[in-house]
Amino acid sequence: MWADDPRTTLPFRWNLVTPDRLGSLLDGDHHPDLWFAAELVECSAKVLGRSGGGALHFVGRSMDSMYDLLTGVLADDPRLMRLPFSNLSEGWVPHDEWREQARVILTRCGVTPFRLARTSDPVSFVDIVSTGGTFESLYSLLRGWVDEQREPWDVVRRKIRFIGIVDRRETSPKTRRWQQHAGWTAQLPSGAVSNVSMDPSVYSYLANRQEKLTGSFGPSLRERVDTRRDSVVRYALAEAVALVALGRRPETLATLIRNLSNQRPHPKKWLAALTHA
Template identity: 50%
Template structure:
């Protein structure tokens, strides 16, 4: 079986590979910081004491922010990246677009990547804490593909679905809009969500401009990783100007997360959530408030 070939990403929390790569690079302004901090605090609160797995690249900024904020707390090792993209591509057949299917070897490679993150069916059935997959969401297609991959794998391995379903969470970061009884909610139109307890699929809204920036236009530190690349040899790190700017932004977010004002902003956001009644939430709030674990 192939080894995981994930795209290279610098460690921006404890860096030892940067050298002089950022010499002369001005950190970009974090104009979205207040919105990101408030959203991140609510994601923590709505995760249900779960380990956080950020799917794809869209919320790398939230991952970096937490890398700084959670350092020195008991949560310092509870955030992870799953940089898989499920954008399969396809071709036009006349007037109809036919999506490409993910191949058997590609699915096997995705399972290997999940296994290395401790997310195999065997591990999920026996883990002490739940796991929350976090991503920006419009229609929920990525979550749906990931759920289908996990569900079929669990069935294939004959691990207890009744146990595992209690340990899965999906937290979608949505673009904020006015709400009403008729508001379209992605999870109400995704059949797979009915296989999970109602508390397991949650949303957190984010300012539309920030949501679009993170999901659509932000320059990312790593290459996109769609199924057609899962088995390919991964190129080494990029060192072009765009990558250097993205790296500077990531470093700035880690530094922001380590700051007292940012931690206090996370505490304010968490304190406004129902999870405040839970011991785990109060414990994390206490650690963020004192900067200790």
């Protein structure tokens, strides 16, 4: 049975909402510079607004910082989840074993055709996007799986959303938008695929230069699950813990509420959760 496949162990990541359990891992001189915090908070509010109040799955590792920030604000809200799913090189053709292992990963993260067809709220996948290859792989995987499980695709397609984080550029008629060149996006309702623009320097840092707590992981990458404890990971851990702490600050919560309140239509469910927080 896929969900019990012992070959697929999801990578370990510390629970940063309870940093007192980290022991001596944070000992040292690591003082992370959260120079990107203001931009991250602003983008987080936009992502919440586009999600429709449902679950948010942060795909891969690129948006771990947004996940950490929001878990600091919303603590153990079950709608915030990481989805350790990294795509392979562009042009690579999936095979049966890849699909099987990908389904194991999705199942362990609570994403199955059965659940998607029966959830009352949208399910959003969030990732930094360049060409949209990871989103396309994820969409194709879900599309085939839904058909195989004989779940109603017309229902599922109205439940899933893809939120791409893109670098902010000057807009013009010649501006290239990744979803305009991705044929699969036309199979989803209007608004199911959206973008949140981010300052180019922050985009580049999170996508290319930021040290991550875990290695790349996904179908066919099962061997990269060992927990590293070197100085680089300790800095990444310190940064992640600092982002959780930033999320706990009253001014961060106030900024998120203010930004969400200015969005139309009002994202009522996330506003209610933030107000309760």
